[in-house]
Amino acid sequence: MEIMVARYAGFCFGVERAIDIVKDAAKEYSSVVTFGPIIHNPQVVGELKDAGVATVKSLDEVSKDMSVVIRSHGIERKEAEFLIENAGNVVDAACPFVKKAQRAAARLSKSCDYIVILGESDHPEVKGIVSYIDIPYKVIESAEEVDALDYVEKYGFLAQTTQSISIFEKSAEKLKQKCSELSIARTICSATEKRQEAAIEVASKVEVMIVVGGKNSANTTRLYHLCKEICPHTYHIETVSELSVEMFQNISKVGLTAGASTPVYLLEKVREYILEVAR
Ligand code: SF4
Structure with missing residues (x-):
């Protein structure tokens, strides 16, 4: 394997x-x-x-x-x-990337009529970001939600640091049709971007994909959903104890990734388990 x-x-x-x-x-x-x-x-x-x-x-x-x-x-x-x-x-x-998003929210709050944030409204990071906004705003989780927004003179747009780049770009394109001017703050962090690209690359080449990380981790959950779209047999686990031999039966290629909040030793334990199963 x-x-x-x-x-x-x-x-x-x-x-x-x-x-x-x-x-x-x-x-x-x-x-x-x-x-x-x-x-x-x-x-x-x-x-x-x-x-x-x-x-x-x-x-x-x-x-x-x-x-x-x-x-x-x-x-x-x-x-x-x-x-x-x-x-x-x-x-x-x-x-520092989270602080950058907070500063961007404060800046857009001074220059725009309305702010849109791509993120999970109940996530602590998003609650922190919106606390720096003094004008009306809306948190959206998908590009489709832009359709319901009113036309305004100037929208500000930013994202939770761990969001999907492609959904951000799609939402920005839609927002441009909803205003005279769109001010964009690119606040998705480079670590998130790199992990998403690398995970997608692996998920497209394997039969089973394992994503290791906290179930309460936004960036890990995002990796899981991105991989699942490409590789239907994708599993989100926190520790090796959630794996079973059956997951790897008749499988020749397995992919592994981990969220930005996952220590490497947890990933290594998963790799060792799969190697053991493959023997
Ligand atoms: S994923 Fe890591 S680098 Fe990116 S904002 Fe979160 S803590 Fe910072």
């Missing part, structure tokens, strides 16, 4: 950076917590918890004796203001 691993898979720059920042903070301060899970990977969050870094889920839990680390996918403007006032220390581990 041949195993093809996507050229870009696993931890991205923003996730590695966030984990390094948490570990450094844990050395420097006592009582370090993250505000929300630092990344969307339950295994990594569990490891940090074992190392003494807990996760707080609401602002009510924050106190002056805590050093609070802002998660990789950012927080809302009011939450950041609250932490500065009420936490002992605030350590910002938000990914």
